[in-house]
Amino acid sequence: MEYRRLGRTELQVSLLGVGGGYTMLLDVERGVELYQRAYEQGVNYFDGRYGDSSLKIRPIIKQDRGHFVVGTKTAETTAEGALHRIDEDLKELDTDYLDVFYLRSYYHDVLEKHLAPGGSMEGVLKARKQGKVHFIGLSGHGDLSVLAKGIETGQVDVVIFPLNIVRREALQQLIPVAQEHDVGLVVMKPVSVGMIPARLALPWLANQPIHTMAPGMSSLEHLEMDVAALERDRMALSPEEEAEVEHYRQELDRETCRICDRICKAACDEGLMIPPLIHHDVFYNQYRSLGLEGFLNHPHAPWVKRAAESHFARRLAMLQSCTRCGKCEEVCPHDLPIMDMFEVMLEDHLPLIEALKKRDWAAKYKDAKSPYLQISRATGGAK
Ligand code: SF4
Numbered sequence: 192m193e194y195r196r197l198g199r200t201e202l203q204v205s206l207l208g209v210g211g212g213y214t215m216l217l218d219v220e221r222g223v224e225l226y227q228r229a230y231e232q233g234v235n236y237f238d239g240r241y242g243d244s245s246l247k248i249r250p251i252i253k254q255d256r257g258h259f260v261v262g263t264k265t266a267e268t269t270a271e272g273a274l275h276r277i278d279e280d281l282k283e284l285d286t287d288y289l290d291v292f293y294l295r296s297y298y299h300d301v302l303e304k305h306l307a308p309g310g311s312m313e314g315v316l317k318a319r320k321q322g323k324v325h326f327i328g329l330s331g332h333g334d335l336s337v338l339a340k341g342i343e344t345g346q347v348d349v350v351i352f353p354l355n356i357v358r359r360e361a362l363q364q365l366i367p368v369a370q371e372h373d374v375g376l377v378v379m380k381p382v383s384v385g386m387i388p389a390r391l392a393l394p395w396l397a398n399q400p401i402h403t404m405a406p407g408m409s410s411l412e413h414l415e416m417d418v419a420a421l422e423r424d425r426m427a428l429s430p431e432e433e434a435e436v437e438h439y440r441q442e443l444d445r446e447t448c449r450i451c452d453r454i455c456k457a458a459c460d461e462g463l464m465i466p467p468l469i470h471h472d473v474f475y476n477q478y479r480s481l482g483l484e485g486f487l488n489h490p491h492a493p494w495v496k497r498a499a500e501s502h503f504a505r506r507l508a509m510l511q512s513c514t515r516c517g518k519c520e521e522v523c524p525h526d527l528p529i530m531d532m533f534e535v536m537l538e539d540h541l542p543l544i545e546a547l548k549k550r551d552w553a554a555k556y557k558d559a560k561s562p563y564l565q566i567s568r569a570t571g572g573a574k
């Protein structure tokens with residue numbers, strides 16, 4: 192596994208990391224197994240703070256704390272709130288320090304709150320003085336000019352942001368500024384929520400000026416595929432692969448939501464949250480990539496099985512409440528065919544909900560606790 196220096200942090204990170212968004216769907220035992228296998232494969236960057244991901248990460252990092260680079264996040268915008276979250280993370284991970292603590296900075300007004308007097312940046316700077324946090328990060332997934340602006344403050348060591356074959360705006364909007372300040376570059380959504388095959392997506396990214404990439408993984412097979420994609424003699428893409436990259440870019444350009452959600456939300460009289468419906472709902476993405484049988488047979492955590500039917504029923508109700516007024520499509524800067532995408536989902540939700548009803552998981556797993564409650568119990572109170 193190749194290692195790169197994470198910008199000015201001097202931390203050495205494996206080119207492949209593990210994102211936490213999908214390991215959250217596994218029970219603790221299987222999650223620990225996945226992180227352990229990742230460790231054995233040379234992976235040392237773990238992106239945390241999703242559901243009970245800390246419980247899965249902590250027995251692994253205990254084996255050699257200094258080897259691992261763990262990042263956690265908060266959306267808190269006050270100093271007090273950020274400090275509280277840092278203490279929670281330390282407790283959940285059973286560690287003395289966090290390598291990188293990211294402030295979620297999706298919009299300019301949120302960044303301003305982080306940076307204002309009494310804002311979360313003050314809290315993180317205090318935690319850094321206390322040794323609880325080693326490096327400060329910003330996390331963003333829509334308007335990347337927010338992260339670029341944050342970097343200009345000189346206080347930011349690392350950024351985590353989307354970059355993939357389809358979404359390349361970071362190459363112009365963010366990476367040059369980050370390079371100027373020697374800021375660490377961690378990529379999220381490298382396979383664009385499962386829409387691009389890892390064998391192509393990951394080597395393409397390895398050729399970009401980034402330090403690590405953290406795809407979501409929900410099985411050992413996923414992990415092995417990702418590792419295999421980066422363990423090749425020659426990372427440069429062949430002409431055939433370049434052609435395939437271009438094919439995916441063109442094919443997915445008008446299907447890929449850029450999560451600039453305030454634009455379409457403001458246009459929708461029904462108040463529908465379009466990006467989670469069409470792009471970044473972990474349950475739906477899991478279904479989309481595994482298919483019906485794959486989803487039903489995947490070793491999901493009991494709480495996922497309990498929640499699946501109601502989750503998809505809620506989504507279906509939202510899709511059905513769309514009046515097909517077309518206002519969201521008029522404002523979408525990327526010309527996404529949102530209403531057609533809804534039609535596809537209306538069709539594929541019905542068989543899944545029917546199959547989930549037949550399995551009766553909601554009743555069978557009714558006592559399965561959410562990961563947040565499991566964390567609370569395991570850490571003696573921290574949420
Ligand atoms: S649907 Fe279009 S406007 Fe809405 S968040 Fe996605 S890309 Fe942006």
Ligand code: SF4
Pocket residue numbers: 458459460461462463465512513514515516517518519520529530
């Ligand atoms: S088409 Fe549907 S999602 Fe789009 S603005 Fe109209 S009601 Fe909202």
